[in-house]
Each structure stands twice: as structure tokens, then as C-alpha cells.
Amino acid sequence: MLHKIFDLPIYLSPVAAHAETKESVLREIEKLKQDPRSYNPSGNERVYSDYMFGDEPKARKYKDEVIDSVKPNVEDFMGMVGAKQLDFGQIWFQRYETHSFHGVHNHWPSLFSIVYYLEFDPAEHRGTVFANPNRLQIDLYRARNIKLPVAFAPDIKEGDILIFPSFLDHYAPMNVSDKPRTIISFNFDLTG
Numbered sequence: 001m002l003h004k005i006f007d008l009p010i011y012l013s014p015v016a017a018h019a020e021t022k023e024s025v026l027r028e029i030e031k032l033k034q035d036p037r038s039y040n041p042s043g044n045e046r047v048y049s050d051y052m053f054g055d056e057p058k059a060r061k062y063k064d065e066v067i068d069s070v071k072p073n074v075e076d077f078m079g080m081v082g083a084k085q086l087d088f089g090q091i092w093f094q095r096y097e098t099h100s101f102h103g104v105h106n107h108w109p110s111l112f113s114i115v116y117y118l119e120f121d122p123a124e125h126r127g128t129v130f131a132n133p134n135r136l137q138i139d140l141y142r143a144r145n146i147k148l149p150v151a152f153a154p155d156i157k158e159g160d161i162l163i164f165p166s167f168l169d170h171y172a173p174m175n176v177s178d179k180p181r182t183i184i185s186f187n188f189d190l191t192g
């Protein structure tokens, strides 16, 4: 018998209230982008974000609206993994304009993380890419002609939310389109 152990839950579903949420949240993000602290490029990322604003009141309004919009999806996920109590941690936006990217990183020690694709065109953009946590084995397998997938990239539509274990390494490929790609990112904890 072959045991495939340590399955990882990756959840993807559409947010029902996306159309209304998109319009008002993008308006707030445009305002937040005017703050010079929102653009702080480094070697591993080049995005507009309010991550460094923490819980400042001016960023709180859109966050409460986004939480209301994604809650049914998160509760659906909780039912699937048998969790009863939810505790949202930090929430922030990331806006990828032309040539923006976010290199390989993870959100550990949070338990789960969310990407909500607020502005996304599948014809122009690429979604989040997850690195295979077995990748240290990949070269060893390859040398013996056994193939393992290097990465997993789910098919994304605008308005989807993606939930994944926070320890998983992932990245946002460079946006080579003129159209911006905007996501809301969350960390959260669950209790059974």
C-alpha cells in the first residue's frame, strides 16, 4: 500500500459580494496609495501596500468591509477542516502595477493565510504560485528520472479567495501587464 501523507488544504472559492466590495475597496486603496509610505520597494518585493500602516484608522474601513465579504467563504473552509473559532490577524492590500512582483516568502507563524483577488484579469495576470515543500528532493529525483512538480499555481478568477497554510512558500510573479493586479492579504488563526 502507498501512503501519501501530510496533505495540505488549499481552498479556492468566489466571493459572492465581490462586485460591490471591489468598487468601494479600490476607492479606499487609491486614497491609501497617496501616502508615501505605501511604496517601499526592496530586493524581494516591488508593490504598493499598507502593510506597514498596521491598524491605523484610515485603513480600517476597507478591512472591515472585506472581512464581511469573505466571511462566508472562510466559514465554509472552517466547516471543511473542522474548526469552530476564527481569529483574523493582520490584513493588508498589495497593488501590483507594471513590473511589480513579490518574491518567494511565507506567512509563518500564522496558521492560515488568504489572498483575495480584488482586481485580476486571467488574460493578463498570473495568480499566486506555491513552491513544492518537497523541492529539496526534486533535484535528487530528477537525477534518477523521477519527476515531482516544482510548483502549483491554481487557476484564478477575479473575486476568488485562496486559503492556504501560512508556512507554504509562495510568490507573486511579475506583473508584465499595464493593468494593475490588486489583492487583499490576510493572516488568521483557527481553533477546533
Ligand SMILES: [Fe+2]
Residues within 6 Å of the ligand: 105, 106, 107, 170, 185
Ligand atoms: Fe504572501
